[in-house]
Amino acid sequence: MLICDDHEVLRTGLRAVLRWAPDLVVVAEAADADAALTLAAELRPEITLVGLGTQGPGIPELVRALTATGTRVVLLGEAGSGGDMVEALRAGARGYVHTTVSSERLVDGVRAVLRGETLLDATVTGELLHHLDGGRPGGEAADRNPLTARQQAVSELVAEGLTNAEIAARLQVSRATVKGHITVALRRLGLRDRTQLAIHVNRVTRPGDGRQVGPANG
């Protein structure tokens, strides 16, 4: 896990709290957005805790860039920062916790995000719903997955190890089309190639179902 906040005291406190959770290892701390991005790209933590006061190009942009590296962003908010929080969730953040949250709730929340769930502090869900209603009609579905259905389908087949030709045959389209979907999916997720895409998908959609990896025509 990576911690990013401009308050050193808060970072220290988080580190101390998380020390009680042996399954959550803090690998690094960052004081600003630049450092967070560098560390996330290098260390590839599963979770990145981001304080809403972090200095940089802006929280939503930071969340987008961090998410692109494959990490899951959990926001650390303060009173009155609801607007930022909503925008950050739109940008792909997986959770929001108030800085006054109890240690137990914080740890449980991070674990929930690790399991693929989304964590929302009760103190802001009302505001969140309000913003979502008045925000955009489409919704963009950015809270879960920024990919369209087609891109998602292609990505899942990539994550099964199929080549573009095999995916094309499976989806009854041309190779060029598959490549196009993958290109867009890679850009939206901030990934580089199909290998990172496969890793990402296999990390988000946890295993457990009896799924067939081969080119079986189903």
Place this chain on the structure above:
Amino acid sequence: MLICDDHEVLRTGLRAVLRWAPDLVVVAEAADADAALTLAAELRPEITLVGLGTQGPGIPELVRALTATGTRVVLLGEAGSGGDMVEALRAGARGYVHTTVSSERLVDGVRAVLRGETLLDATVTGELLHHLDGGRPGGEAADRNPLTARQQAVSELVAEGLTNAEIAARLQVSRATVKGHITVALRRLGLRDRTQLAIHVNRVTRPGDGRQVGPANG
């Protein structure tokens, strides 16, 4: 899944048995080695069941060639064919089941191989160990992980989404070396490309504990 055996009756029986496993789809049957290789290259099944009586250049060669196409070979043996079986396992086969095996055990065994495990019929493990002892001193460690330390290290970096150039920089070797290790690792694991390798590594080194995906120093 691809079935290859010279006994048509046996093939039909296997197909019938496997029909009860909805996650295991038989995509084709072959009666000899040539047909098996052609079908495996074309359909790229995850599993190929090979009868030890299959006509062709020889079982070990067939296993090697099939493995090269990316499929995982499970052998179907008969009494007295222990020697062939050992050689075939050396050649990269992932499992061995006796033709008199029960339907349940067969299905479970194939699923185990799909999970990356190795399946060995209890009726031949004794003979196998004997052959392994008297065979080569090295032992080849084909039961768990057929990769050398270097190949393992490269594979793990592939599984983190790094490019060959990045891996080369990380390990202080040339790109050519990285490519060489990857080529060998792919062949030994019976995989096709770095994407499948990444999936494989991420599936074998299971999560669950407080694992950190990045190259965290500690």
Place this chain on the structure above:
DNA sequence: GACCGGTTCATACCCGAGTCGTGGTCCCCC
């Protein structure tokens, strides 16, 4: 010493992957 396997590296080659630009369709909004 001969042999074998692992590691390292270079060169050359083929092919798949990924990008880019284009065109079509649908839907929403003015």
Place this chain on the structure above:
DNA sequence: GGGGGACCACGACTCGGGTATGAACCGGTC
């Protein structure tokens, strides 16, 4: 009806991935 903006589909192009081959060095075993 005419933009505008998505998503989808596709072809041409460039580049990195993967293989093949050959070679050198080192550490073991026969």
